[in-house]
Amino acid sequence: MIVDVHAHVGDQPFDCEVGDLAVTSAVLDRHGIDCQLVSHTEAIFYDAVAGNRALAGLLPREPRLRGMVVIDPRRLASARRDLRDLLGAGFVGVKIHPPLAHVPIAAPEMRAALELVAEHDVPVLVHTWGEDLLDLAGVVAELPGLRAIAGHMGGPAWRLVPEAAARCDRLWFEPSLSRAPGGRVRWVRDRIGVDRLLFGTDATLTDPASALGAVEAARLPADELAAVLGGNARRLFRL
Template identity: 55%
Template sequence: MLIDVHAHWGPWFFSMDVASIDVNIDGLNRFGIDLQLVSAIEAIVYDAPAGNRSLAEQLPADPRLRGMIVVDPRRLDEARKDLDELLAGDGRARWAGAKIHSEYSRTPISTPPMQAAIELTTEYGLPTLVHTWGDTVLDLADVAARVPGARVLAGHMGASGWPRVPEAAERSDRIWFEPCWSAPEANRIRWILDRIGPDRMMFGTDATLIDPSVALGALEAAELTPEEHAAVTHANAQALFGL
């Protein structure tokens, strides 16, 4: 089984034709992805409430899709309204967690507004995928340690800050790591698994910005054992997101 915990739907502001949900579905079919957790690009880069509701209309297109509600730390009143409305009734089954992008929201992970946002998603019982880059992977671990019950997933595993992952894992036992990156460095996945074990890492692609083949190639290069492969490709995600 293969679960992609970091993907997107909608038009990017780059010169790419990836706006249609059909692009997501094509990736699922080509690479055998069984479940994909998606957030709306509109919600991340422009308007969270509008983007979240646009995504809600797209999720029924394929049963393999699950939504990630984007929370803007600058607009927490609107975020609470989104959570109340989108998670109500039968809609809850369509949403797996929350997504916060620290850079597009101009909210550093170390700041009080970011902690307040993670306190909000924790209140609603949602694991939260947060964009991390460089040393901010340590900042996210510190937030997880401060917020009781928080469950956070470091998107990109810090990217260029990936050597800090073992330290982040020591700072909190409620942070997990997702290693997709557009310019991956060799051997980083194997290096980290050898230091923290397989129970804190999950597979993600950053589709539709990046073709899933990049993340799959990095995973293959890590030469996972069968136990590591099962943990990273699906078991950890199933446990964290209740899939």
């Protein structure tokens, strides 16, 4: 079973084939993805509340999708309402994009947002890019019970994953990148094992072929491959 923990629906301000739910369904068909955890691009780029509600209307139309509630660390009252109303109604986790919210991971507002997520006992996918990967590990370590995923596992700073993993055992790593260096997934696996490695694609911004190729290139044993492609995510999200 393949579970993609990092994907999107809705229009994006980039030159790629997005927007129509039919595109998402076709991508799932083409790559054999059984379950995809998605956030709405309107929620990430513009209006978290409006985008979350738009996604709630789309989820019943594609049974392979599960929702991620986007929360804005600057608007925690709205975030609290969305978590209360949407979690359990097709939504299984939370997404936070610090750069687009203009709130660094180390900022007090981000800590407050992550504390709110911890209250609801669901995983949170946080966009990381650079040394903020270590900032995320530090904050999660200080918040008992919080389970977090480092989206893109630091992007160009992916070699910091072993240090981040050592700082906190409740931090998972999702390695999607549009242009990923060869051998990256295997390098991380050889240093931290596979239990905290997840599969994500950043679809439909990026075609899943890139992420699938990166995992295939790692040449993992069959049991480890199954864990990365879906088993770890099923346990983390209690799917």
